């Protein structure tokens with residue numbers, strides 16, 4: 001992917017007094033009382049917005065929240081305004097719509113350095129359809145476009161892709177840039193040795209990631225629910241563990257590919273098994289080759305934790321995607337927590353540690369170690385697609401540097 005122009009490349013005159021259409025990903029979790037339960041994505045959007053405010057731009061913020069079908073009050077962005085205002089240190093204005101006359105009036109009334117948040121852009125079905133007329137209406141609100149919505153950059157929607165055709169320049173925000181620097185830059189040109197840790201529940205959802213990483217890494221550690229498909233492919237009994245029967249040949253071929261490429265592929269040597277899939281299940285540690293009938297593996301065991309940790313000691317770059325076990329149940333969280341702690345420790349010693357979205361990020365946050373890592377991605381699906389080597393439409397649409 002060609003390097004994209006960044007908001008930091010623009011000149012004072014490009015920004016002062018200009019109306020800037022900024023796509024951010026403010027798709028944060030809300031509880032039943034509309035309280036924000038994790039504001040990571042809002043905080044991550046702040047540097048670009050503050051930069052624009054500081055350069056005298058009129059900032060027009062656009063985001064989606066959830067997956068509404070038409071106008072759905074439950075998915076309004078209004079509950080985000082107080083936190084956003086607090087973080088930005090200004091009173092953020094909120095529009096009841098994202099296009100139309102009222103919005104145009106509010107944009108016209110914005111002072112230099114002012115911030116207007118538009119209502120959920122997915123209230124229009126045209127957004128997800130990437131409708132050109134809708135994109136034009138959004139574009140007509142502003143002079144230039146900044147895309148900082150990394151979490152939504154894998155979607156070719158009107159506000160993430162279409163709008164770039166009608167606004168010049170169209171540039172990446174600081175969060176977008178940081179995500180690309182780590183997830184593309186650090187993975188393409190890693191300090192070696194380079195290790196990847198891949199876990200999670202299914203081989204099928206991570207196959208692209210594993211294949212792409214095999215071409216780059218020195219060490220590949222596999223854990224989580226997907227490991228049982230690899231065990232079974234090697235002829236081990238797996239009890240009632242999660243197995244994708246139709247992926248056994250694929251697992252065998254991945255093991256062979258790793259060997260052919262000289263990648264050190266590590267599978268857990270012991271497993272924490274449970275007599276049912278529940279937080280209060282009975283559990284015990286067994287060797288990988290000794291999973292009893294009727295028991296299911298829900299975490300990696302202590303020997304595996306030790307071996308994995310030692311193998312990581314020599315590395316300079318580590319990327320982690322997917323938990324080592326069912327970390328949502330305290331009893332089966334030890335493997336995932338140990339990996340999180342190990343990465344935090346190594347970060348402190350100068351190792352680059354990158355956490356690629358989704359449940360692994362939740363696990364790192366649960367362990368209170370998020371601020372210790374080199375980079376935590378704000379995009380689950382988007383980071384997976386990047387690690388698979390795919391191009392993101394929201395990035396492709398931006399001007400080259």
Ligand SMILES: Nc1ncnc2c1ncn2[C@@H]1O[C@H](COP(=O)(O)OP(=O)(O)O)[C@@H](O)[C@H]1O
Pocket residue numbers: 199200201202205223224225226242297298299321322323324325326327328357358359360361380
């Ligand atoms: N041994 C296992 N058996 C069943 N599910 C597992 C196991 N290990 C991990 N999981 C589940 O995998 C899920 C996360 O998988 P995935 O969505 O692929 O990860 P990520 O979101 O980090 O990409 C978690 O909900 C976790 O409980």
Ligand SMILES: O=C(OP(=O)(O)O)[C@H](O)COP(=O)(O)O
Pocket residue numbers: 025027066067151152155357358378379380381382
């Ligand atoms: O939360 C998001 O994706 P993620 O859960 O994969 O990180 C993004 O805001 C994209 O949302 P979408 O998957 O409804 O397009």
